[in-house]
Amino acid sequence: MKIFKKVGYVLLTLILLIVISGYVFVQLHKPDYSGEKKLPKLHNEVQVYFDEYGVPHIYGETEEDAFRALGYVHAQDRLWQMELLRRIGSGGLSQVFGKDLIGTDKFFLSLGIDEASEKAVSKLDMNGDAATIMQAYLDGLNQFIAEGPTPIEFYLTGIDQTEFTITDVYNIMGYMAFSFAMGHKTDPLLSNIKDKLGPEYLKDLAIHSDTSTVWIKNYKNNPVDSVGNSVTALVTEALGKVNLPLFEGSNSWVLAPARTKNGKVIFANDPHIGFAQPSVWYEAHLETPTYSKYGYHIAGIPFPVLGHNRDIAYGMTMFENDDVDFYFEENNPENADQYRLNGTWAEYESVTKTIKVKDSSDIKFTFKKSVHGPILNGIADQIQGERPISMYWVYTQEENTVVDAFYEISHATNLGEFTSALPKIHAPGLNIMYGDAEGNIGWFATAKLWQVPDNVNTKLVFDASNKPSDTREFLDFEKNPQAVNPPRNYVYSANNQPDSISGMLYPGYYLPENRAKRIVQLLDPKSDWDSNDVSSMILDVNSxxxxxxxxxxxxxxxxxxxxxxxxxxxxxxxxxxxxxxxxxxxxxxxxxxxxxxxxxxxxxxxxxxxxxxxxxxxxxxxxxxxxxxxxxxxxxxxxxxxxxxxxxxxxxxxxxxxxxxxxxxxxxxxxxxxxxxxxxxxxxxxxxxxxxxxxxxxxxxxxxxxxxxxxxxxxxxxxxxxxxxxxxxGPSTRRIVDFSDVENSISILPTGQSGNPFSEHYKDQAEMYVNGEFRKMMMNEEEIRSTKKSVLIFSPN
Structure with missing residues (x-):
């Protein structure tokens, strides 16, 4: 009996030690929402007030200091998400998840996101404003890596934490740009249908513009100052395994003062993105003497893609334009390293990459590139047959200034400054939505749009009989679809077909009219909208x-x-x-x-x-x-x-x-x-x-x-x-900004602010989201200080 008692005491002691150890581990690995920390390179003290949902309200004397603090608090809540997103474009998922992701890594490396990022960074003015803010954000992020607790996911996957660079910021943006594209799912499939079944089977598929459906209307009479198989079925399936956000659609509408009860603009936006945990957006409110923004940030990117302050609000939906094309290349029958280009034989470029694989040896693979892009045969397993297929993508083919665009957008103070930044978004195609306190509203389709010849069907793989010139002519941005202060007193986007562009319709992968039809049906008859009405509309489930x-x-x-x-x-x-x-x-x-x-x-x-x-x-x-x-x-x-x-x-x-x-x-x-x-x-x-x-x-x-x-x-x-x-x-956030009461504007996230499962803000909005509830996006400093849940002070070293 004494032996059993001793064994019992030992077991109880072990259980108690495990419980205590677990408690200590959890406490040590929670984000720090209070206290004081030293932050190298900081010039002055920064105060971070966390509200009851874990949103940081950051007050600093300079933008650099505020963004350093943002980098730190963003990392402590979302470092694992940052890690995964930076690895996609650079082919680093196999190092985390093993052999199942080798195909995905091959595909993304062949796209050339990493090379495009390095090229863009090499041209970046490191002393310029955008680069300075990016580096300040990365300073804070890397400081957390150096001194903060390691997220539990790093223990479970066995990977090490390493510092982030500006190239990582561009790689993350490159992945997000690819996730917008629909051509990679569509063009090869439609070509296979045509080849297998005949062209008559394409006639009843809604490939081209439908003139009977609801379109987004252009309006430019009030200009502002302008200064066979699915190629990536494997990739989509593999990314689904690791639950990473893919951009899908979106709604937005902006009501002019003439449409609202209080005579001020109301802005609504709910970008539709693949659900994952953590969700895609991290909310943060920054205030300095020169910068004020309540923004929504993608992990690892300092500049908010959605945002507002007391003067302007902006957001986005997916334009759904066609920025991915495929080409059948003709190999030289006497030399497989050559292909036909403009009537002569040109040499393929040969590229070799190395992929690190968890619990296995590194692998090297080599692929060819034509002037159009990478040859996907042997990279995407779904590409069958001997005919080489290359993939052209505007994002990697044209100069990359997307990050600069979002820096300028987030710093714009009026409509003119805002629109001057938009031509820098070459890809992905976005509908940028705008409203301001002065009563202006706008919709802008942003992308480099090439002038497609009438005889070219962009929805099929190009061959000799259906092939545009290899020299693409792009429209001037002023000819992109857009509307500023139209007579109907609202603008909207639901990823549907835009109106004609300078007499032409631009090809794309637009969504059906369903949401657009409902939005117009609700907006047209009413001229006394308030934020309560808009919050009900954004939850509408009527079809x-x-x-x-x-x-x-x-x-x-x-x-x-x-x-x-x-x-x-x-x-x-x-x-x-x-x-x-x-x-x-x-x-x-x-x-x-x-x-x-x-x-x-x-x-x-x-x-x-x-x-x-x-x-x-x-x-x-x-x-x-x-x-x-x-x-x-x-x-x-x-x-x-x-x-x-x-x-x-x-x-x-x-x-x-x-x-x-x-x-x-x-x-x-x-x-x-x-x-x-x-x-x-x-x-x-x-x-x-x-x-x-x-x-x-x-x-x-x-x-x-x-x-x-x-x-x-x-x-x-x-x-x-x-x-x-x-x-x-679904809606990655539901966000409503009412300029008649901007400090009581509202939003919601699908789960919570934090990606750390030990945080109280990991899922504290999940049931609110399901129930269609909202919470305040606070901007009033007195209210923020008086209602704060905690405060974290960053001091210079």
Whole structure:
């Protein structure tokens, strides 16, 4: 008995030691939100007041000092996120996650993001204002690396912390630029469809501009002073494994004083980005005698991409222009190191790169480059066949001044200064939205847009018969789509088709009119908007377009040929109001039915793999409404059956039966149980949370959530056969700035400020976000000081 007691005491002692050690570890690895720290190179003391949600309000005597403090506090909350983002463009993911990411590293290294970054940095004036602020931010970031606690993810992956450089800032921006591009998912797939099935199969896909849909209107009468297969299916899948943010879409609208109750501009923006933990934005408020900004920062980038102060507000949506193109190259049959260029044989450039791989030896790989870009054969496994395919990307081909643009945007004090910075954004294509305290509003499509010849289809891989000149002529920025102070007294963007540019339509991968149509429908009749109205609108989950599609589906059904069970389901769908609330059944029926229709339309011709690839494109989103309405599309034929052509009605009826069977299998025969909350859920995944044992610690959620694809509150998901709609992207913040009461402007983040799982701010906004709540973006110094949760003082060494 004494032996058992001794063993018991020993076990209790060990458990107590483990508990104490765990507690001490957690306390030592939390971010420091209070106290005093010495910061080298600081000129004067900086005070950082943290509010109840962990947002730092930074007060300094100089911009350099304030950005040094920002670098430190940003790093203590987001260093792991910074580490991953800087590794993508430089091919460093395999060193963290092992062999599964080698293909991803090869692809991003071949894109040349790292080389473009080094080239841009070599041309940077290191004594200029932008470089000075970048270096100050990096000083603070690197000081945290030198003296702060190592984030737990570094222990779990076994990698070392190393200092950040300005090149890392550019590499992070390069990855973000690539994540905007849609051409890499679309062009090779459409070329394969054309080659495999014939050009008639492209006619009913919404590839080109649709003149019947809602467009973003240009307005320039009030100018301001201007000073075969999807190539990266592998990459998309691999990046999904590590839960990194991919830019997807976005909404924004800006109301002129004539549209608002209080006679001041109201600005709204909710960029749609892939959900991950931590979420993409870090909020920070900086005040110095020369700089005032409440901004949203990407990890590792000092200048806010979204921001406002008492004078101006700005934000962005994705332009969705076509800045990625593919070329079939013609090899010299007598020399595989040469390709045809302008009628002669030119030498491929040969590039060799080294990839460090976790728990394995380094690997070297070599690829070729033509004048158009890297040859993807042998890099992207999906590129089959012997015809070399190269990839042209505006971001790496043209001079890179994007970081300079965001420095100037964040420092602009009026509309003229703001617009003078915009031509420096060559890629990615962005719709930059603007509003100010003087009553000005604006929308600007920013990108280098090349003048596409009428005979060139940019959605296909270029060959000798469909190929532009290798010398591209770009439009002057003044000819980009834009609107400043238009007569309708609002501007907006929902990634939809922009109006004509100097008599031409610019090709792109625009999203369907659904959100745009709803935005215009809500804005047009009302002229007394306030911030409460706008906050309700930004949460809108009503889809008139989905209702129209549902009516087209039901209209194809011969009511005399349906069973009693099918009649009840159709009655439930007829009663649906198009609103995706948690307790509605109509949205569940509609979504399951549409997927079955798409599968029955496309999969027989494309096969399972290419059908999945089509589902991931904007082309498919634009195609759903018109193809379901069409009676004559060649796609209605089921090529797996001997009949020459199935009727549209047959396919739609077959899909209804399959959808009902699927819903009954999942939820039983009671239609009242087929509610949206059971199928539409949001979980914010952390890279380490992919390990089942660590999922509940690192991931946030899952939560049932309102919304769906292509409503204003765009909680999107990939279509698949499971019938479970796991949200993959949505509003990365919902942000409303009201210049009649700018200090009470509001926002929300999807999870929280911190990426440190030991922080109280790791997920303290998650349920608020799901519930459609907001919190204040404080700018009043007296209020900030009196309501602060903690204060951290940085002092010179």
């Amino acid at each position: 008139p377009v989905h209702l129209e599609i549902a009516q087209d589906l039901m209209g194809a059904i011969n009511i005399k040929e349906v069973s009693d069970k099918e009649t009840k389901v159709l009655d439930a769908l007829k009663a649906w109001d198009g609103i995706y609330s948690l307790d509605n059944e109509g949205g569940t029926i509609y979504t399951r039915w549409v997927y079955q229709v798409l599968e029955n339309i496309f999969e027989d011709e494309l096969g399972a793999e290419q059908f999945e690839q089509l589902l991931a494109t904007h082309v498919l989103k634009r195609t759903i409404a018109p193809i379901i309405k069409s009676d004559t599309s060649v796609w209605w034929d089921d090529v797996s059956t001997p009949e020459i052509l199935e009727q549209r009605s047959e396919i739609i009826k077959k899909s209804l039966v399959e959808a009902i069977g699927s819903l009954e299998s999942d939820f039983g025969p009671d239609i009242a149980q087929w509610t949206w909350n059971k199928v539409h859920t949001l979980e914010h995944g952390h890279p380490i949370g992919q390990v089942d044992a660590l999922r509940s610690f690192f991931n946030v959620g899952p939560f049932p959530i309102e919304g769906t694809r292509e409503v204003i509150n765009n909680l999107a998901f990939p279509y698949n056969s499971t019938g479970l709609y796991k949200v993959s992207s």
